[in-house]
Amino acid sequence: xxxxxxxxxxxxxxxxxxxxxxxxxxxxxxxxxxxxxxxxxxxxxxxxxxxxxxxxxxxxxxxxxxxxxxxxxxxxxxxxxxxxxxxxxxxxxxxxxxxxxxxxxxxxxxxxxxxxxxxxxxxxxxxxxxxxxxxxxxxxxxxxxxxxxxxxxxxxxxxxxxxxxxxxxxxxxxxxxxxxxxxxxxxxxxxxxxxxxxxxxxxxxxxxxxxxxxxxxxxxxxxxxxxxxxxxxxxxxxxxxxxxxxxxxxxxxxxxxxxxxxxxxxxxxxxxxxxxxxxxxxxxxxxxxxxxxxxxxxxxxxxxxxxxxxxxxxxxxxxxxxxxxxxxxxxxxxx
Ligand code: SAM
Ligand code: DTB
Ligand code: SF4
Numbered sequence: 001x002x003x004x005x006x007x008x009x010x011x012x013x014x015x016x017x018x019x020x021x022x023x024x025x026x027x028x029x030x031x032x033x034x035x036x037x038x039x040x041x042x043x044x045x046x047x048x049x050x051x052x053x054x055x056x057x058x059x060x061x062x063x064x065x066x067x068x069x070x071x072x073x074x075x076x077x078x079x080x081x082x083x084x085x086x087x088x089x090x091x092x093x094x095x096x097x098x099x100x101x102x103x104x105x106x107x108x109x110x111x112x113x114x115x116x117x118x119x120x121x122x123x124x125x126x127x128x129x130x131x132x133x134x135x136x137x138x139x140x141x142x143x144x145x146x147x148x149x150x151x152x153x154x155x156x157x158x159x160x161x162x163x164x165x166x167x168x169x170x171x172x173x174x175x176x177x178x179x180x181x182x183x184x185x186x187x188x189x190x191x192x193x194x195x196x197x198x199x200x201x202x203x204x205x206x207x208x209x210x211x212x213x214x215x216x217x218x219x220x221x222x223x224x225x226x227x228x229x230x231x232x233x234x235x236x237x238x239x240x241x242x243x244x245x246x247x248x249x250x251x252x253x254x255x256x257x258x259x260x261x262x263x264x265x266x267x268x269x270x271x272x273x274x275x276x277x278x279x280x281x282x283x284x285x286x287x288x289x290x291x292x293x294x295x296x297x298x299x300x301x302x303x304x305x306x307x308x309x310x311x312x313x314x315x316x317x318x319x320x321x322x323x324x325x326x327x328x329x330x331x332x333x334x335x
Contacts (some may be wrong), residue, residue, distance in 0.1 A: 015047050019228040021268055026225065027218045030264045034256070038293055041263035045295040048270045054320060055273060055298035055328040057109040057143075058102035061306040062131065063089045067115035069147075069182045071170075073207055075242035075307050076115040082244035084307055089114070089124055096134040102302065103138045105313070108330045109298075110135050111143035111166060113306045117182070119146040119153050129160040136161030139330065143203055143233075148183075148191045154198035164233055165195040166203040172219025175212050192227070201232040205277065208261055209239035209253030217261050225268035234265050234272045236296070238279025240308045253279075255287035259294045266295025273298050278305050289323055297328070 029037065045051060065086035070079040078086075099110050112131060119125060128146065135142045144157065145166035157165065169192075170176065173185045195202055204227075206220045224231055238258055241248050258276075265274050276296040280288060301316050303309065311319075320326065 015044050015270060017230070017270060018268075019226055019230070021222060021225040023218060023222045026221050026264060026268060027215070029267055030214065030218050030221075030260055034260070037260060037263045037267075038290075041266045041295045042293065044267050044270045045297070049295075049297055050328075052325050053297065053328040054292070054325050055109060055275075056107045056301045057111055057275065057298060058098075058105075058107040058302045059111050059113060059300055059305050060090075060095060060098050060102075061114070061304075062095055062112045062128070063087065063114035063116065064307060065115055068117050070180060072179045072246040073210055073239055073242070075245060077245070080244045080246070082242050089127055092127055092130050092134065095131045099135040099138050099140065103140055105301070106327050107140060107301065108328060109141040109143060109163075110138070111145065111164075111300075113145045113166075114147070116147040118148040119150075121153075125153065125156070129156060132157060132160040132162050136163075141330070145203075148187060149194050151194045151197060154194040154200060158198045158200050162200055164201040164203045165191075166233075166235070167191050167195065168205050168207070168235065168237075169220060169223055170206045171210065171212050172216040173223065174219060175210075175216040179210055192231075196229075202227070203233035203235065204231040205233075205235035205237065205265075205275070207237040207239050207278070208257055209250060209279070210247055211250055214257075217257070218264070221261070221264050221268055224265070230269040230272055232272060233275060233298075234269060235275040235277035236262050236265060237277040238282065240278050240282075240305070242308065255283055255290070258283070258287065259290045262291050262296050263294035275299065278308070280311055281309060285319055285322070288319065292323065292325065 065076045065084045066078050067076045070077055075082040075084050102110050132142055141163040143164040143166055169188055176185045238253055274296045275298040276291045
């Protein structure tokens with residue numbers, strides 16, 4: 001390599017935490033030859049994380065279906081006939097039993113999801129606070145995803161012991177209107193700011209395979225990587241096509257698109273936990289392995305995500321064993 005090329009390479013490999021990423025810079029990374037992209041992602045990953053540790057998270061749907069939003073990907077939207085039984089909020093005891101089970105099975109993060117546009121007020125919100133308090137007592141990280149929050153609700157969740165709040169931007173601002181008509185991007189950003197201001201860590205990511213372009217994936221990463229601080233957690237979901245939703249017949253996603261997106265997320269947000277979230281059931285073991293190589297360091301385990309199936313416990317154990325990876329223990333995890 002000539003000296004100028006060596007200098008450029010050195011600059012490219014310098015790992016710093018930046019919040020001034022431009023769309024052009026992110027696009028350049030996303031479009032790198034795959035070998036170079038993975039090398040850079042691994043370089044960043046090994047600087048900030050243990051390369052053989054994967055965090056196991058467990059999801060529980062505490063309020064399923066009947067959601068007033070019209071997210072085109074979601075089996076829980078009341079706008080579509082997806083055959084999903086609508087349920088009211090689960091009992092606190094049932095939720096806490098699930099949390100204890102998750103912990104016994106090796107999860108270190110417990111995430112409660114609800115099909116709400118906004119988190120409710122009154123009794124239902126009080127019940128959620130009780131669930132958060134109880135789940136926090138297990139010592140696991142506790143996350144919730146309840147829709148939009150006010151500043152006050154965010155502060156109450158923080159006082160109850162919530163570690164993280166999941167609120168996805170899903171895609172680029174330009175493509176958002178094609179997928180959701182009942183809310184705007186700005187509203188998502190406002191809840192993310194409320195979470196951050198309350199001192200709760202931010203979990204924010206997106207979904208691939210909704211018919212978006214590479215530019216939309218780059219646009220999503222631009223939004224996330226320009227947040228200051230970066231989200232501590234970035235879930236990258238592969239669309240789970242749900243019968244009855246407008247995206248039920250979306251085209252198959254090339255798994256290498258997941259790999260590129262994860263690598264670009266890893267490079268631009270070095271400290272974040274990058275979660276290979278929904279869609280693992282449709283993915284080969286080899287594709288999942290490439291996602292880990294690209295810097296994903298977390299999966300959701302358990303028979304279900306929120307409402308859709310997830311790989312079997314035995315399959316996940318075999319996957320980690322065959323790849324020589326081990327579940328992250330909370331003590332070794334900084335933040
Ligand atoms: N209602 C709240 C909200 O939308 O923020 C919380 C629950 S919602 C189900 C949580 C996230 O799940 C969504 O933001 C979306 O990114 C993801 N999700 C929903 N349906 C999905 C699907 N079919 N495939 C992949 N991810 C999905
Ligand atoms: C996220 O980004 N993915 C998880 C979690 N955050 C809440 C949810 C995936 C849901 C997949 C569809 C379902 O099971 O209903
Ligand atoms: Fe409702 Fe969340 Fe599903 Fe959208 S993603 S329909 S807000 S549950």
